[in-house]
Amino acid sequence: MGVLVENDSPLAPLTTLRLGGPARRLVTAHTDDEVIAAVREADAAGEPLLVLGGGSNLVIGDAGFPGTVLRIATEGFALDGTALEVAAGETWSEVVHRTVRDHGLAGIEFLAGIPGSAGATPVQNVGAYGQEVAQSITEVVAYDRTADEVVTLSNAECGFSYRHSRFKAEPDRYVVLRVRFRLEDNDGLSTPVRYAETARHLGVEPGARVAVGTAWTAVLLLRSGKGMVLDPADHDTWSAGSFFTNPVLTAAQYESFRTRPGTEDAPAYPAPEGCTKTSAAWLIDRAGFGKGYGGGPATLSTKHTLALTNRGSATAEDLLALAREIRDGVRAAFGVELVNEPVMVGVKL
Numbered sequence: 001m002g003v004l005v006e007n008d009s010p011l012a013p014l015t016t017l018r019l020g021g022p023a024r025r026l027v028t029a030h031t032d033d034e035v036i037a038a039v040r041e042a043d044a045a046g047e048p049l050l051v052l053g054g055g056s057n058l059v060i061g062d063a064g065f066p067g068t069v070l071r072i073a074t075e076g077f078a079l080d081g082t083a084l085e086v087a088a089g090e091t092w093s094e095v096v097h098r099t100v101r102d103h104g105l106a107g108i109e110f111l112a113g114i115p116g117s118a119g120a121t122p123v124q125n126v127g128a129y130g131q132e133v134a135q136s137i138t139e140v141v142a143y144d145r146t147a148d149e150v151v152t153l154s155n156a157e158c159g160f161s162y163r164h165s166r167f168k169a170e171p172d173r174y175v176v177l178r179v180r181f182r183l184e185d186n187d188g189l190s191t192p193v194r195y196a197e198t199a200r201h202l203g204v205e206p207g208a209r210v211a212v213g214t215a216w217t218a219v220l221l222l223r224s225g226k227g228m229v230l231d232p233a234d235h236d237t238w239s240a241g242s243f244f245t246n247p248v249l250t251a252a253q254y255e256s257f258r259t260r261p262g263t264e265d266a267p268a269y270p271a272p273e274g275c276t277k278t279s280a281a282w283l284i285d286r287a288g289f290g291k292g293y294g295g296g297p298a299t300l301s302t303k304h305t306l307a308l309t310n311r312g313s314a315t316a317e318d319l320l321a322l323a324r325e326i327r328d329g330v331r332a333a334f335g336v337e338l339v340n341e342p343v344m345v346g347v348k349l
């Protein structure tokens, strides 16, 4: 097919929020060699580079991107037993569907319906419903821009934690080319159902296993009800998914949080190093920002308090104004600082 180069190309249609200005140069690469050549060219020219997958975790500023946007459109799905290798440009939700529908394998079935590319999944350690890719990724093959070579990073070298990884920590260093997973052949059964809401929906106890296809369908149903499966006709899905991560509080921060009135029933989950994770959706809702909040072109989703959405004509500034109002409101009510999950391009919260 060959590499495709366009100048002054609109980026909004390439993102799920459908906002933001144009790219000075948009390069679409269909092979790993084309990806690497485009990165090398931009780096040699000292040109800013933005790697773009499905645009489902990006807030691009209204001024656009003053450099090269490299759109990864590589293809490849290779399964050998339970070892899966996928190219970065593959659509994640289709990868999940194929492993479940065609092969009856478990390991990523609860990550059904998450938009975007396979190559972006290690970047923020994509997770939902008690599963995250850190549990099944064995290796990530990436182009290391600092060393100018292709490297293979083991799971441990990826530095995965909650919605974080080495790729996010060093954003200008790695371009993910391929991701390798170890899936599970449980005779058609899922991994244990970890999430209480999924267990309730499935009518099983947490820890039980169900048919892998049943788990996949249940997740899609639950996600659709929250506007978390892309539907171009539904503005509640014109979002970047959850806009804020769930705050992880140190013991001292949690103690101080619990002294605030109204926090008695705040969700609390144990997190590493003696920390406590609470719910961003709960904080937002209790700070007075209910579903559908906002009267302008950007509002909270009518189905989920955690998704900031474009009702059709929002600019990045409209969306950010809403995000700042919510962040400041939660800080004033609970003393907790919400942190954005999507990557900001040329803008700050």
Ligand SMILES: Cc1cc2nc3c(=O)[nH]c(=O)nc-3n(C[C@H](O)[C@H](O)[C@H](O)COP(=O)(O)OP(=O)(O)OC[C@H]3O[C@@H](n4cnc5c(N)ncnc54)[C@H](O)[C@@H]3O)c2cc1C
Residues within 6 Å of the ligand: 016, 050, 051, 052, 053, 054, 055, 056, 057, 058, 072, 088, 114, 115, 116, 117, 118, 119, 120, 121, 123, 124, 125, 126, 127, 128, 167, 174, 175, 176, 177, 227, 228, 229, 230, 237, 239, 240, 241, 242, 343
């Ligand atoms: C409706 C909706 C629901 C969502 N639900 C979830 C959810 O349940 N759980 C969850 O974790 N996320 C969720 N998300 C967020 C998003 O789908 C994921 O973060 C996804 O992995 C982003 O993939 P992408 O290809 O769209 O990345 P993009 O938005 O294109 O890029 C995101 C970041 O990754 C970088 N990147 C992309 N590809 C590569 C690559 N090949 N190499 C290096 N860097 C790269 C980009 O430069 C950017 O910094 C949701 C989003 C939406 C819109």
